[in-house]
Amino acid sequence: MNDTQAPTLLDVARAAGVSRATVDRVINGRPxxxxxxLQRVREAMERLSYRPDPLAAGLARRARYRFCFLLPAxxxxxxxxxxxxxxxxxxxxxxxxxxxxxxxxDVFDPFALAGAIDAVDRGFDGAAIVALDEPHVRAAVDRLVADGVPVVTLISDAPASRRLGFVGVDNAAAGRTAAALLGRFSGGRGGSVGVLVGSLSLRDHVDRLFGFRQLVERDYRHLSLLPVIETRDEDGEAEAAVARLAAADAxxxxxxxxxxxxxxxxRALGRLGADRRPVFVGHELTSASAGPLREGLFDALIAQNAGHEVRSAARLLIAQASGAPIIPEQERxxxxxxxRENMPD
Amino acid sequence: MNDTQAPTLLDVARAAGVSRATVDRVINGRPxxxxxxLQRVREAMERLSYRPDPLAAGLARRARYRFCFLLPAxxxxxxxxxxxxxxxxxxxxxxxxxxxxxxxxDVFDPFALAGAIDAVDRGFDGAAIVALDEPHVRAAVDRLVADGVPVVTLISDAPASRRLGFVGVDNAAAGRTAAALLGRFSGGRGGSVGVLVGSLSLRDHVDRLFGFRQLVERDYRHLSLLPVIETRDEDGEAEAAVARLAAADAxxxxxxxxxxxxxxxxRALGRLGADRRPVFVGHELTSASAGPLREGLFDALIAQNAGHEVRSAARLLIAQASGAPIIPEQERxxxxxxxRENMPD
DNA sequence: AAAATTTTGAGGCACGCACTTCAAAATTCT
DNA sequence: AGAATTTTGAAGTGCGTGCCTCAAAATTTT
Incomplete structure (x- = not known):
């Protein structure tokens, strides 16, 4: 602990030859x-490099913020x-x-999601929504924003909506990265590549697919993409799809x-012999994917950090509600x- | 902004039928x-789920912290x-x-570094040091800690010292990751691999080398490692070393x-024809490495985020100084x- | 029972700022 | 010039806690 005092509002007032009240009027933009x-006060603030103490300001403002996060069931x-x-x-x-x-x-149902957004209490100070890029959802987001509740989209965006921002990764880049790893890991062998998505109306999946396709077609012409299979993000359907791919295509x-x-x-890959096993690249490091990656069934995972995303969304909403600054670099x-070699733990 | 009031210390006092002073004694462990x-007060706190307001506490404590970061020139x-x-x-x-x-x-000189550590003003509330794993440096760190200044090592560790913690990556894992990518990217071709380090007395470089060796020897037996070349982290020496490797070894x-x-x-790789160019894996995404990666001269970079590390070091020191809690997951x-495909910007 | 000790209450000051009120001073308008 | 208006100062309260003092009450020891 140290006592090099930072300048206070009173110091600024004295330096500018005015009263506390006037400095307060300047700082908080009162008429x-x-x-x-105003000029004199600004100069004094500059000269002392005065920064309002956020602790004291927060205390005095007695602000408390309530946010609503809408997540997929x-x-x-x-x-x-x-x-x-x-x-x-x-x-x-x-x-x-x-x-x-x-x-x-249920995030797969636009009407349910739009309804849930409409049902968000307008007393909240902000909302984070795992969105669907769909007209009804966009409209519901816009209504919420119009009612004074700032919205950030989380993980999956609704770009045309009036949301404050999007917290998530660049999914096209993620898809290109997946393609580059998959292409290099398959070591120049020509052949076909199976492609799965959860749904073609989920913006993040579509963006990944776009980036993936783009790079494969540019850099790995010896690989031919098979028709996309939709799995609704369900384990059973994904398992069946992989099994079918392996069986059908030598x-x-x-x-x-x-x-x-x-x-x-x-599960499906585990049943294949090591020699017949295709290179596999997927997304997200979770309890479902960590095991297969560790065992060598998966070759690479392109992931995003859920904790970072949640905290980033919260920080954006807090900043919006309180007028506080943000560090853009920290929010990207x-x-x-x-x-396998750089898995945590 | 919202006004659902959280319980205050006074609320707890009333609920427990005691005075503010007594609740204060309980909270701050006074005798x-x-x-x-004590039991009654604890129960009341539990029942109201009371949490001291960090803003007010910080204000009242009027704590200010000064930290010293010792960085390589x-x-x-x-x-x-x-x-x-x-x-x-x-x-x-x-x-x-x-x-x-x-x-x-000058972090390459143990005596200079130890001297700089000894010269750190004992009035600081904490220090972060890019360390050298060397007896004099360890001893200097221990002296600083003994004098009441908590120390975290940053990026390069001094494991045996009494530092509060290390902020940096698992460098052995980083080395293994480099090996895995290098091995897979070179696509099964046998041959020799050139290996550069800055210095063999920098803990982080040695750890990377250890992990790299380990995995190459286990999984990529068709690759043979050439003798390690020390470059003192200087561009000129690294350039010459790469040129020599390329010329000497077909x-x-x-x-x-x-x-x-x-x-x-x-620079050295840029002068080689695309067909004669070896796979290259290195560390850190900087102004020096971003260009070559984008142009395809480099194949992969294993990086750590300097901003995260600096903030994490600061958070650890603040937590230590103030007794605040930390989120371990956020500090890893x-x-x-x-x-090339997942470069930022 | 008296003396010594421990526990508790009441109260207050401080932290730095937000926000208010009211009167005095300065400025602008008629 | 006087009246109307704008600008400023002085002073205060409140935010929730830390930390301090002093006296009163409760408890333990002799």
Whole structure:
């Protein structure tokens, strides 16, 4: 602990030859300040490099923020992780006088999601939504924003909506990364590549697919992409799809799963002999995918960090609600590449 | 903004039928509280789920923290980035009432580093040091800690010292990751692999080398490692080393640089024909390495995020100084894998 | 029972700022 | 010039806690 005192509002007042009240008027943009006085006060603040104490300001403002997070119901391992991170962030949020309430909704159904958004209490100070890029959902988001509740989209975006921002990765880049790893890991062998997604109306899956296709067609012409299979992010469907691919196609060199359902993929791949096993690249490091990666059934996972995303969403909402600054670099969610050798723990 | 009031210390006092002073004694572990009273107060706190307001507590404690960061002098691109991040964290730190002073020292000289550590003002509330795993340095760290200044090591550790903790990546894992990528990217071709480090007395370089060796010898027996070359992290030496490797060895399939000097490596590789160019894996995404990666001269970079590391070090020191809690998951520095397709920007 | 000790209460000051009120001073308008 | 209006100062309260003092009450020891 140290006592090098930072300048206070009173110091600024004295330096500018005015009263506390006037400095307060300047700082908080209140009216009735002569241009000349305003100038003098600003100069004094500059000279002393005065920064209002956020602790004291927060205390005096007695602001408390309540946010609503709308998350997908279901058994997707990654989304479970997101929900857990939201729950686990309570302690961290307490330090910022904020709190989060969770709502679960079927995110595959646009009408249910739009309804849930409409049902969000307008008393909240902000909302984070795992969105669907769909007209009804966009409209519901816009209504919520119009009612004064700032919205950030989380993980899956609704770009045309009036949301404050999107917290998530660049999914096209994630898809390109998947393609580059898959292409290089398959070592120049020509053949076909199976492609799975959860749904073609999920923006993040579509973006990944776009980036994946783009790079394969440019750099790995000896690989031919098989028709996309939709799995609804369900383990069973993913498992069946992989099994079918392996059985039907002798020239199968690799599989890319842009969606969830990796537990099923792992099961299907585990039943194949090591020699017949295709290269596999998927997304998200979860309880469903960590095992297969460690055992060598999966070759690489392109991941995003749920904890970072949840905290980033909260920080954006807090910043919006309180007018506080943000560190853009800290809010950019990066793409993590995991192979067996750099898995955590 | 919302006004659902959280319970205050006064609420707890009333609920427990005692005075503010007594609740204060309980909360802050002051003496002279009867066991029974202590019990009653604890129950009341539990029942109201009372949490001391961190803003008010911070204000009342009027704690200000000054930390000293000891960074390597020189022209290493990554360390420049670290220094820039320290400088740039001022705004963020203001919100936590902390400040950082930077000192630059020749980190390759144990005596200079130890002397700089001894010269750290004991009035600091903590220090972060890019360490050297060397007896004099360890002893100097221990002296500083003994004098009441908590120390965290940053990026390069001194494991046997009494430092509070290490902020940096698992470098052995980073080395294994480099090996796995290098092995898979070279596509099964046999041949020799050139290996560069900055110095064999830098703990982080040695750890990377260890992990790299380990995995190559286990999984990529068709690759033979050439003798390690020390470059002192200098571009010129690295450039010359790469040029020599390429000229001397027709069977060279890959190069691994566990240290810095990537600007030089990029220059040397740029002069080689695309067909004669070895696979290259290095560390850190900086101004020196981003260009070659984008142009395809480099194949992969294993990186750590300087900004995260600086903030994590600061958080650890603040937590230590103030007794605040930390989120371990948030403080674990992860290994980033960059290939051309997932470069930021 | 008296003396010594421990426990508790009451109250207050401080932290730095937000926000208010009211009167005095300065400026602008008629 | 006087009246109307705008700008400024002085002073206060409150935010929730830390930390301090002093006296009163309760408990333990002699």
């Amino acid at each position: 009735n300040v002569k241009a000349k006085t 279901g058994t997707n391992a990654f989304m479970d992780e997101v929900a857990a991170q939201v729950a686990g962030s309570a302690a961290w949020l307490a330090g910022t006088r904020a709190s989060i309430e969770r709502r679960f909704v 020239g199968l060199v690799a599989i890319y799963n842009a969606g969830a359902g990796n537990r099923g993929v792992g 969610i990066r793409i993590d590449v995991f192979i | 002279n509280v009867k066991a029974k009273t 020189g022209t290493n691109a990554f360390m420049d980035e670290v220094a820039a991040q320290v400088a740039g964290s001022a705004a963020w730190l203001a919100g936590t009432r902390a400040s950082i002073e930077r000192r630059f020292v 069977g060279l399939v890959a190069i691994y640089n566990a240290g810095a000097g990537n600007r030089g490596v990029g 520095i992860r290994i980033d894998v960059f290939i």
